[in-house]
Amino acid sequence: MDTTEHHPHHEHHPHHRHRAGRVPVWLRVTIPTVLILVWLALFGAGGASFGSLSDVVVNDQAQFLPASAEATEVNELQEAFRDSDAIPAIVVVASDDDLDEAQLDAVADLRDEVLELEGVVADETSPVIVSDDGQAAQFVASIDSGDGEGGPRDVVEEMRGLLEASPIPGADAAVTGPAGFTADLAGAFSGIDGLLLAVALAAVFVILVVVYRSPLLPIIVLLTSLTALCASVLVVVSLAAADVLPISGQTQGILFILVIGAATDYALLYIARYREALGQYERKWDATWAALKGAWEPIVASGGTVIVGLLILLASELNSNKILGPVAAIGIVFALLAALTLLPALLLWAGRVAFWPRKVRRADASAEASASAGAPAPALGRERGLWAAIGRLVSRRPRTVWIASVVVLAAMCLGLPQLKADGVASSEFVLGQSQARDGQQLLGEHFPAGSGTPAVVIGPEAELQAITDLALATDGVESVAVLASDSPAGQAPVTADGVQAFGPPGTPAPAPTVVDGEVLLQVTLADPADSLEAEATIADLRQRLDEVGDDVLVGGPTAVALDTVEASIADRTLIIPLVLAAILLILMLLLRAIVAPVLLIASVVLSYAAALGISALVFNGIFGFPGADPSVPLFAFVFLVALGVDYNIFLMTRVREESALVGTRPGIVRGLRLTGGVITSAGLVLAATFAALGVLPILFLAQISFIVAFGVLLDTFLVRTLLVPALSYDLGRVIWWPSKLSRSAK
CATH class of the missing domain: 3.30.70.100 (Alpha-Beta Plaits)
Known part of the structure; x- marks a missing residue:
């Protein structure tokens, strides 16, 4: 592996001899070689683990309820009766x-x-x-x-x-x-290994080919992303097999998309710095270190915001949310590591050939010396190109630009009240054909709609008749039966007349099954067990049975759905403020300022609300979705705010770097121009990967797919391109308050 690129005229440049002499040739060869071999080993082991994913994936909603939920307690108590x-x-x-x-x-x-x-x-x-x-x-x-x-x-x-x-x-x-x-839900997830990955990778590959117009560079980027994914799958499967982290099909799909999208985004940022460095340093080793020096801080900060946002999900009540946090965070960690180790090693090996057929200009001695001395890089087409034109627009009419941007986003927010995110029937989870949904409709036409899927009530044997009376008096309850071991059907009907408690008239009453002084009753509901009407009946039934005592518990499939919705709403209320506070703190540490981070957070939150507003109109008016799970806005918030801030981090870290050299307002224009292409490419890649989730016929993933993809594009083309630069330019150096940069004369 040639990593040195010797050129005779450089032997006479003393500064270059000093830099090259600091690291022996054998070490410059060994480090990238070892890194590539280690990652290839992870790629092979992780690839083999893909076959084990289906063995550890669990799609049972009840298994992801919090331990404190009433339905969870009933599920545990039921084991003693059966x-x-x-x-x-x-x-x-x-x-x-x-x-x-x-x-x-x-x-x-x-x-x-x-x-x-x-x-x-x-x-x-x-x-x-x-x-x-x-x-x-x-x-x-x-x-x-x-x-x-x-x-x-x-x-x-x-x-x-x-x-x-x-x-x-x-x-x-x-x-x-x-x-x-x-079974229908598991069938809908069955394409997650093949179809989802194929669509996501194909979309990313096409975008990379268009962006770089190079056959080799897209392959290097995708190899980096896939290797990060394989390493993530290896760890996640091992933890799931050890019963440390259960994983659902929903979590699996999000993991795939997050790792591919994030690793590719980080790769794009590094490649932009590497290409810039190749124009300043002739030796690939020097260009690699220069690129790492410029890229590591924004990449780590961007990944850190996502990781922190995901780990805050550990505070969730709902176990499915709690589990997604560490699983997805593992994926982001490997995306970061791959982008900062494997990708630089591969590009060090490829050098300028990676950009073929485009040519990257070799530096002359004066350019390299200037770069080493910390001077700003050349203007890179100061007066030409799209980003130069946008920079001129921002600098000439900053207030008009940012006010117009805010008005556009605010108009999009008008659809927000129409977002129906208070839960949907489980029969609506699968989009398209569902035999279970068709069968539920047949059942409701000829039987009590809740038959076959009763609610479960467990309470003291001494209160059996009181429980029965209150249950049968509840609207939406069709009938009540008690679990009876000596009944031919395994259960016996219970009436509320106080005369015939069990069994049909004229027959001996079967004895109820009693476990630790408690009995189990099955309550058939008038509405389909997965419907919102049935959930309302369960809530009413629980309230009535509280009159009997706190030890009377209501569970079953409908109660599981109800407790899941309530936990999701509680999580949404708790997690969103925590994520905002954590990301704001990270931005303050990164930018050494208060004003700029507050502006960035405010812009991303406004963008998030706008994305939800447009999504509500699309879901209701175009797709005709029945509603959304309460966790949809929560997941969309975590992904959009954490990932949307990424692009502002990419922009503002470069703006701060340039502002220290040329002043705040010129630094804003220059930072916008230098990062415009790479951030736009990254936004397109991330939007395309999340859009790939839409190929799976799952309502939740289809909604997350649209919201995040649209929100990322909104952040990329409006918030980061116009709103943030224009507002920052209008305010000037005050955005860096209270750091020294805010008091700079530039």
């Missing part, structure tokens, strides 16, 4: 006419076939139940919730295979219920 940890799959068969004997026999045969499937808990599977109108039948099969082979998704797919292989003439059939929705 022999297995199973989730229900509902098989529903419906016709436009009454089901005849042959059709009912076919349903019974189907049930027998389902019972033979591995993973189906036979003694917890209900008999066939015919609807009151005689047009539908259903049975509930309990499926072992274990992961891997025989897990819910595999068993549901086998059940659906049975429906396709032996269709019931004249009837529609579907597998729905919690297991059905889990």
Whole structure:
């Protein structure tokens, strides 16, 4: 590996001999070689770990609830009442006419076939139940919730295979219920390894080719990003396998996009500095160190803001939010390390050839000496080009530019009140076709919509009748049954008349199952278990049962959804101010000022609100989305504020550097011109990678994809290009207050 590029005329330049002599040739060869070999080893090991991701990914919403949630406590107490940890799959068969004997026999045969499937808990599977109108039948099969082979998704797919292989003439059939929705969600995430990565990498590659017009440089950048991702996956899979950090498909998708986008952005910033340094130093080693000296601080600060923002998610109540923080932070750490070690090593190896067919001018001795002495670099087309023109606009009419920018952003914010982010039914999580959603609709047409997915109430045996009376008096409750081990169906109906507590009239009342003095009741809701109406019923039921005592708890799938929404809203209220405060502190330390960081934070928050306002209009008016999860604004905030500040960091660190040399206002114009191309390219790359999330048919990811992609473009082309430079120019050196730079005569 030739890293020295000897040229005879340089042997007569004493300054260069001094710089080169500080590091022996063998060390200049060894350092990049070792770095490349270490990263290639991580690339290989991490690539092999991709195959293990599906084994450690968990998509069960209940597993990500906080330990303090009432639904979590009920889930734990339920284990004492049941022999297995199973989730229900509902098989529903419906016709436009009454089901005849042959059709009912076919349903019974189907049930027998389902019972033979591995993973189906036979003694917890209900008999066939015919609807009151005689047009539908259903049975509930309990499926072992274990992961891997025989897990819910595999068993549901086998059940659906049975429906396709032996269709019931004249009837529609579907597998729905919690297991059905889990299978549909897992199926929607199935393209995350291949399709998502392929789309994201293809988009980044095209942008890099257009930006650099070079065949080699995009490959070097993508190799750096992919290596960072592989190293991240290796660590995350190891932690998940050790039960340290569970990971969901949602977290996995965000990890992929964040690492590819962030690593590429950091690479673009370093490449811009390296190319500039190659114009000042003839030896690649000297250019590498100069580029690292100029790039490491903004790259580390930018990555640090994202890492801090993500780690603040550890303060979340919702475990899915809490888990995303460290998982994504691991990815950003590797993106930083790869951009500051692997990329410089690869570019040191490639040198000027990396930019082929473009030519990077070799420096002469005077240019190199000036650069070494700390003099400002040449103007790089002072009077020409787009960024020179924008610089002139900002310098001539700064107040007009920043006020117009604020007005445009404020107008976009007008759509913000239309953002519906108070939760959506779990049946809406998957976009496009969903058999579970179709089956839920069939179920609601012929049975109580909540049948097969009841709410669960656990309370003292002595209060059984009081609990029953209050539950049946609650609007939205269809019926109540108590878990009874000696009942043929495993449960017995409970009435509120105070006369016949259990069992049909004229029959002995089955004894309820009692565990530690408590009984378990199953409450069938009138609305679909995943609906917002059902969640309202659960909230009302909990309030009523508080009259019996604090030891009466309500859980089940609907309660899980309700507790998830409430935890998400609490997280949003807590995390957003913490992230703002942390990033403001980082900016103050980085820029050694107070005014500039406050302006940067304010601009990014305004941009975030504008992105949400436009997104609300698009979601409601164009895509027709039913609403959004409360965590959508939170995740969008963390990504947009942390990543949006990145571009302001790239800009303002260079502005500060130039301001120290030529004065604040000239430094603003020069910093804008020098960073304009690289920051725009970085914004396009990050927007494209987040847009790639939209290929997965998941409502949450589609919304995050649009909000972040649009917000990043807004930051790139409006906030960082016009608003921040114009406002800073208008204020002048006061932006650096209280540092010495604010008192400079320049």
